[in-house]
Amino acid sequence: MKHTQILRTILIASQIIMLNKAYSQNKSTQSWPIADLPVVETPVFKTDTFNIVKYGAVNDGVTLNTVSINKAIADCSNKGGGVVLVPTGFWVTGPVELKSNVNLHLQSDAVLSFTRDLSQYKLVETNWEGLAAVRNQSPISGTNLVNVAITGQGIVDGNGDAWRMVKKEKLTDSQWKKLLASGGVLSEDKKIWYPTESSFKGSKIKGAGVIAPGKTVKDYEEIKDFLRPNLLVLTKCNKVLLEGVTFQNSPAWNLHPLMCENLTVRGITAKNPWYAQNGDGIDVESCKNVLIENSVFDVGDDGICIKSGRDEQGRRRGMPTENVLVRNCTVYHAHGGFVVGSEMSGGARNLFVTDCTFIGTDIGLRFKTTRGRGGVVEKVYIRNIGMKDIVGEAILFDMYYEAKDPVPLTGEQREAPKVVKLPVTEATPQFKDFHVSNVVCDGAEKAIFVRGLPEMNINNIYLENMTLQAKKGVEMEEAGQIQLKNIRLITRETKPVVNILNSNSLYFQGLTFNDGSDLLFSVNGDRSANITVSDTNTKNVKSVAEFNFGANKKALKIK
Known part of the structure; x- marks a missing residue:
């Protein structure tokens, strides 16, 4: 104590x-x-060491060491805990089940490689993207544990390429030809490759794997290969430490702590091919008291992501992700650097992000949801963020998430969503009370994008002290109570610098932009109102404002 x-x-x-x-x-x-700020309790372990070699593990890259490793873990836990040692070497294994009071420690140059033999992974009832579902057993898992860790300088490799489908557009011609030569099955349009016929069958079923009334695990056998597991899933665990290890090549998400408390993630690396479908770095779902620091993410989907269940099931669970501190992390390729959503139906609050760098991510700060989710995301504090070569938006709030890649593929056409006002219900999501300051972005498609729902605007967002270099400036739709202070926009397109649609109570203080810009504000929609601009030099702009689609000139006031 x-x-x-x-x-x-x-x-x-x-x-x-x-x-x-x-x-x-x-x-x-x-x-x-x-x-x-979260106070995170870390696990403490006895020094007793249980070497997997003494339990029959063989370092030859061929022998399946599943039994040996799980015996060592069980023995360690039964004897009061300690360290289960994975020595330097290449160790092939099937699913590993962690136990309480066990620190699974990978020495430097130790590789824990999970078998490509998919029959070694049994179907289990678990959770997938916020819903109760049947999936294959995760390579590493644990439920209702206390004091558990994976540490060291080794590598955990999930052999995800044995599981994943691949989109043709994400490979070069030579890579695609090599993939086809390896076998597998193509979709009808020849644009998606699947590793097996079972995987392809599953792709044709809407909501595949989601547990349906009257169904048993056995009913999902025909599409087993499609039900890819997350590499590491820890459920309802307390005092968890992930430190130093590289987690890579996951079948689906890389790290998935679910309903855990006192989680510390320190100095880890999460890696996936950039084309890895659902290849997230870490998804912290319905967890409390979390510290993520000094870690690197280079993955196929979102980098550091906050979730809390999906739609009615998530609201019924009612467990927000709360009290999270993320600091000193770097995200390279990812759909988003720091992300909330889209499965945020249980809510999220008290999220703190500081001193992070995003390089080459599709979106920098990404907050996404959609109708049906419900849930409230609030009290989010972000500062000291550096970004470079962002493919899409530097900062994005979007309540029309469509479960698609954030940046359209070459030749892909996307239509803007139809804007229809619906009644507010428990299924209406909310984003509010965000504070983002001290952001530098060197290169993006768009600096800031805010798109709320007509029945539930994104509101109470505070953006301060930013220098954002991008092709386009600021776009706001269905937004309210947004404050932008000391924002410097360096944009290639300057007609307009700021585009506003049906938004109200917007405050711009100390806005700077390119000299000679064509148009500063485009104000659109009859519900745009109370837009105030102060401490802003408008003398060197060709046109200060235009008003379209019913917008009233009185909506904009420049002091």
Whole structure:
């Protein structure tokens, strides 16, 4: 108990020191509620060591070591816990089940390689994208555990290429030809490759794997190969540590802590091919008290993602992801650097992100949801973010998420969603009370994009102290109570710099933009109102504003 209290005290002190340093280095007037920062308890283990070699494990890249590794883990846990050692070498295994009080430690140059023999993974009832579902057993899993860790400098490889479908548009011609030569099955339009006939059959079933009334696990055998597992799933665990290890090549999501408490992720690397379908880095779902720091993500889907269940099931679970601190992380390729959604039906709050870098991600800060989700995402604090070569938007809030790649593929045509006002119900999602400051972006398609619902605007968003270089500037639809302070926009397109549609109570203070810009504001829609601009030099712009589609000139006031 004393040891745990000391760790907690050290963690709180380090957080306060870090934040005070951040405050002194910038001019932001926004403050973080330090009292709400998460206090994360870390697991403590006995020093007893259980070497998998003593349980019969063989380092030859061929022998299946499933039994040996699981015996070592079970023995360690039964004897009060300690360290299960995976020595340097190449160890092939089937599914590994973690136990309480066990630290699975991979030495440097140790590779834990999960078998490509899909028959080794049994179908189980689990959770997939926020819904109760049948999937293949995860390569590493654990449920209702206390004090559990995976540490070291080794590599966990999920052999995801044995499971994943691949889109033709995401490969070069030579890569595509090589993939076809390996076997597999093509979709009818010849644009998607599937590793097996079973995988292809599953792709044709809407909601494949979602547990239906009266169905048993056996009913899903015919499409087993389609039901790809997440590499690591820890469910309802307390005091979890992931440190130092590289997790890569996952069949679906890489790391999936679900309904866990006191989760520490430190110094890990999550890697996937950029084309990896559903190849997220980490998805923190319905967890409480989380620290993610000093880690690197280079993956096929979202990098660092916050979730809390999907639609009615997520609302019924009613477990928000809360008290999360993300700091000193780097995200390379990913659909989003730091992401919330789209499965956020249980809500999310008290999310803190600081001192992170996104390089080459599709979107930098990505907040996505859609009708039917419900849930409230609020009290989000983000600062000190650097971005480079962002393919889409630097900052995006979107309530019309369509479960598609954020950037259209070559030749792909997408229509804007139909805007229809619907009644507000428990299924109406909400984004509010976001504070984002000190952001630098060197290159993006669009600097800021905000798109709410007509019945539920995105509101109470505070954006401050940013320099954003992008092709396009700011676009806001169905937004309210948005404050932009000291935002510098360096854009290639300047007609307009800011595009507004049916939004109200927007405040621009200290906005700067290219000299000689063609049009500063395009105000559209009869519901646009109360747009205030102050401390902004409008002398060097060719046209200050235009008003279209019923917008009233009185909607815009420049002080």
